[in-house]
Amino acid sequence: MNDIFIDVDYAQIYKHGQKIGGDVFLLSRNPENDQIVCTLSDGLGSGVKANVLASLTARMAHKLSFSPMDLTHSARIIMNTLPVCKERKISYATFTIADIRHEKGEEVRVNLVEYDNPSALVFRGVNSYLWQPERIDLEREGAFKQEVLGHSQLKLSIGSRLVIFSDGATQAGMGKSLPLGWRLEGVRSFAQAQIEANPDISSHDLAQAIVCRAHSLDRLSAKDDITCMVVYVRKPRRTLVVTGPPFTVEHDQDLVEKIRLFEGKKIVSGGTTAQIVSRLLAKPLKVDMSCWSPQVPPCSIMEGIDLVTEGMLTLSKVAIALEQKKPVRSLPNDAVRKFIQVMQESDQVHFIVGTKINEAHQDPNIPVEIGIRRTLIGRLRKALEDNYLKETSQEYI
Amino acid sequence: MGKKERVSVKICVGTACFVQGGADLLLYNEFLDPVVLGGCDIEGVSCLGGCKDPNAKDRPPYVQIGGVIHGDMTQEKLCKLLAEAVHA
Numbered sequence: 167m168n169d170i171f172i173d174v175d176y177a178q179i180y181k182h183g184q185k186i187g188g189d190v191f192l193l194s195r196n197p198e199n200d201q202i203v204c205t206l207s208d209g210l211g212s213g214v215k216a217n218v219l220a221s222l223t224a225r226m227a228h229k230l231s232f233s234p235m236d237l238t239h240s241a242r243i244i245m246n247t248l249p250v251c252k253e254r255k256i257s258y259a260t261f262t263i264a265d266i267r268h269e270k271g272e273e274v275r276v277n278l279v280e281y282d283n284p285s286a287l288v289f290r291g292v293n294s295y296l297w298q299p300e301r302i303d304l305e306r307e308g309a310f311k312q313e314v315l316g317h318s319q320l321k322l323s324i325g326s327r328l329v330i331f332s333d334g335a336t337q338a339g340m341g342k343s344l345p346l347g348w349r350l351e352g353v354r355s356f357a358q359a360q361i362e363a364n365p366d367i368s369s370h371d372l373a374q375a376i377v378c379r380a381h382s383l384d385r386l387s388a389k390d391d392i393t394c395m396v397v398y399v400r401k402p403r404r405t406l407v408v409t410g411p412p413f414t415v416e417h418d419q420d421l422v423e424k425i426r427l428f429e430g431k432k433i434v435s436g437g438t439t440a441q442i443v444s445r446l447l448a449k450p451l452k453v454d455m456s457c458w459s460p461q462v463p464p465c466s467i468m469e470g471i472d473l474v475t476e477g478m479l480t481l482s483k484v485a486i487a488l489e490q491k492k493p494v495r496s497l498p499n500d501a502v503r504k505f506i507q508v509m510q511e512s513d514q515v516h517f518i519v520g521t522k523i524n525e526a527h528q529d530p531n532i533p534v535e536i537g538i539r540r541t542l543i544g545r546l547r548k549a550l551e552d553n554y555l556k557e558t559s560q561e562y563i
Numbered sequence: 564m565g566k567k568e569r570v571s572v573k574i575c576v577g578t579a580c581f582v583q584g585g586a587d588l589l590l591y592n593e594f595l596d597p598v599v600l601g602g603c604d605i606e607g608v609s610c611l612g613g614c615k616d617p618n619a620k621d622r623p624p625y626v627q628i629g630g631v632i633h634g635d636m637t638q639e640k641l642c643k644l645l646a647e648a649v650h651a
């Protein structure tokens with residue numbers, strides 16, 4: 167597992183009265199080479215037409231970034247392909263592409279290509295970092311104006327952030343609360359103040375704060391789409407999930423050692439497993455009768471463990487909720503909700519799956535079986551990776 | 564008259580019991596007589612072991628009342644057993 171985590175998220179508000187955005191944000195991770203590509207594109211105009219332009223641009227920029235092609239060449243292809251606006255006779259969409267790679271050590275390399283969007287900001291801790299991008303004139307045939315790309319190679323170490331936004335943010339408040347709009351400086355000092363107030367603010371919260379601020383400068387009726395994306399490089403938050411008793415009793419002690427030494431949050435899922443851990447750690451187990459729902463048995467409380475739940479029923483409900491991306495607030499106050507909260511606050515989740523065959527239950531209909539446990543954990547991992555972009559790993563004991 | 568011992572009640576919240584009616588027993592605040600409720604110390608426990616006993620004569624859900632394990636528990640049965648225990 168990586169010792170670095172790249173937290174990427176964005177927030178967006180559409181132009182007042184529009185149901186579709188002219189700002190399009192795309193994000194994907196390529197787990198094979200630890201590459202993340204984010205693209206923000208702003209299409210000419212607003213509404214559907216702008217959305218088509220921006221989506222096309224973002225999609226192409228996105229795809230091309232995963233290819234080894236030279237970026238000026240990619241940019242030319244994008245611009246040659248964009249459809250021409252009937253009224254204005256021009257084809258136009260701005261874009262920013264951040265190609266983020268974590269190769270080794272505690273540093274992340276960013277290849278940043280900007281075309282006509284407000285310049286991105288970089289913060290190292292609370293300090294804003296200034297740099298001069300290299301300018302590349304595309305000199306494209308048939309261009310209706312000079313087309314200059316900005317290209318920068320940046321290094322982000324732990325605690326650094328990259329903030330990218332559309333002109334909906336920099337122009338917020340123009341003609342209303344601020345004659346010239348919020349401007350780059352306004353966004354910079356606001357973001358800086360947010361980081362100062364909460365040095366560990368998540369990308370989600372920071373992006374949200376910037377967009378909301380821009381929206382309020384526009385008196386809650388945005389003149390343009392407002393989009394902000396934040397990349398935050400930090401140490402990963404880890405969680406350990408232990409489920410199922412070890413294959414033989416001799417391994418019980420190993421399991422408990424692994425739990426004890428783990429740095430991060432700890433979840434024990436399964437009644438028998440919890441009893442083993444409680445006995446070997448010499449910490450009493452107490453059922454919490456206030457936290458259950460008709461489908462999910464109560465949680466228990468044990469010192470040193472963040473969450474203790476029943477096994478199969480809880481895990482299968484967790485799998486379903488993660489697969490369906492159910493919002494936490496829609497869930498009843500039970501073990502599933504707590505489990506999912508911990509998952510959402512983690513970047514990396516490690517599962518230790520016990521392989522002891524459960525004693526035969528009297529009722530053959532009860533779904534308590536090792537195969538099921540394995541499948542369940544597989545589903546959980548897939549949902550965490552695909553729907554929540556978490557890193558997961560697993561071992562059997 | 565000396566103070567009466569409270570009755571210790573342990574409701575199994577293990578998987579096997581929970582899915583076979585144990586969940587209904589957890590609503591004890593709603594179906595038990597408040598006087599009876601006042602005379603009991605009710606807590607949850609994970610697996611009392613009954614579900615794993617191949618020779619058991621009864622089936623989940625299990626509840627332990629004052630040290631004795633009872634199976635096939637229902638809300639009615641629990642009301643009756645606890646009333647007896649509290650008023651004994």
Ligand code: FES
Nearest residue numbers: 575577580611614
């Ligand atoms: S789950 Fe209740 S006795 Fe085993």
